[in-house]
Amino acid sequence: MNSPQEYQTDLEVILEFLEEHYRQESRRKAIWNMRDLCAMSTDEVVNTSEEKLPGEEHFSNVLEQEKSQLQFSEQVMGSLAKANRSDSYTDTVVDQSSVLHDAPDGRVLNALNGPERPLTPNTTPEKCAESLPSITPAEKGKKLRLFHFLFEMLEDPGMAHCVSWVPASAGVFRFSARHKEHVAELWGQRKGNRMPMTYQKMSRALRNYARSGEIIKVKKKLTYQFSVVTLSTLQNQHSIKKASK
DNA sequence: ATTTACGGGATTGGGG
DNA sequence: ACCCCAATCCCGTAAA
Numbered sequence: 001m002n003s004p005q006e007y008q009t010d011l012e013v014i015l016e017f018l019e020e021h022y023r024q025e026s027r028r029k030a031i032w033n034m035r036d037l038c039a040m041s042t043d044e045v046v047n048t049s050e051e052k053l054p055g056e057e058h059f060s061n062v063l064e065q066e067k068s069q070l071q072f073s074e075q076v077m078g079s080l081a082k083a084n085r086s087d088s089y090t091d092t093v094v095d096q097s098s099v100l101h102d103a104p105d106g107r108v109l110n111a112l113n114g115p116e117r118p119l120t121p122n123t124t125p126e127k128c129a130e131s132l133p134s135i136t137p138a139e140k141g142k143k144l145r146l147f148h149f150l151f152e153m154l155e156d157p158g159m160a161h162c163v164s165w166v167p168a169s170a171g172v173f174r175f176s177a178r179h180k181e182h183v184a185e186l187w188g189q190r191k192g193n194r195m196p197m198t199y200q201k202m203s204r205a206l207r208n209y210a211r212s213g214e215i216i217k218v219k220k221k222l223t224y225q226f227s228v229v230t231l232s233t234l235q236n237q238h239s240i241k242k243a244s245k
Numbered sequence: 246a247t248t249t250a251c252g253g254g255a256t257t258g259g260g261g
Numbered sequence: 262a263c264c265c266c267a268a269t270c271c272c273g274t275a276a277a
Contacts, residue, residue, distance in 0.1 A: 204269080
């Protein structure tokens with residue numbers, strides 16, 4: 001399945017995606033900011049006063065987020081390479097040991113830092129794709145799973161005020177205390193549930209991922225973490241999907 | 246003391 | 262019939 005050739009092309013595809021992604025991020029920022037402004041006028045002040053835990057990560061600063069996403073992408077690249085090399089990379093088998101673990105002090109270890117690799121500084125951004133990538137849910141047949149949905153949300157800058165990646169921690173994401181319920185609602189709608197989904201129930205489903213190790217809970221409030229394998233798979237699907245558009 | 250998040254057992258239900 | 266995954270319910274605990 002993962003012959004060296006395929007692996008190579010996969011990587012190339014991903015590289016392309018990452019470059020494209022970065023470009024699109026810049027482009028989307030405009031839209032994003034607009035939405036933020038809307039939210040501020042109707043809802044409440046977003047991204048400024050929200051959950052500013054003293055000394056803790058400040059939630060979604062636009063620039064920082066963008067930076068961290070790129071950083072994060074690089075890390076994923078590294079882990080992807082590792083995962084492929086060790087051939088432990090399938091979309092069903094989950095290796096519990098590949099889950100990133102928390103350090104005793106509660107900070108998340110960044111196990112992906114090992115293969116530090118700059119993101120192809122040789123490639124120049126010139127062939128910019130024009131369409132914004134809307135991630136389509138379950139691709140052909142496969143049932144949409146909760147973590148797919150969450151990943152989708154996380155990749156959507158417009159949702160950054162509800163869920164977002166935790167800067168500088170690969171695969172770690174965090175719900176907004178204010179808007180976590182909104183994510184749940186969307187999830188419920190997506191599934192076509194009769195009863196409205198709540199964060200309480202969604203997080204229960206999320207906790208079930210601990211068994212398989214697909215997502216684990218980190219000790220910080222409202223934050224969870226994808227396993228390396230899950231993340232790689234998602235990123236991979238994501239990029240392939242985009243590349244084929 | 247109160248509220249909010251977390252954890253998880255148990256059960257149900259849809260879908261493969 | 263069986264399993265997987267998610268939804269629900271619900272109760273206890275931890276933490277802020």
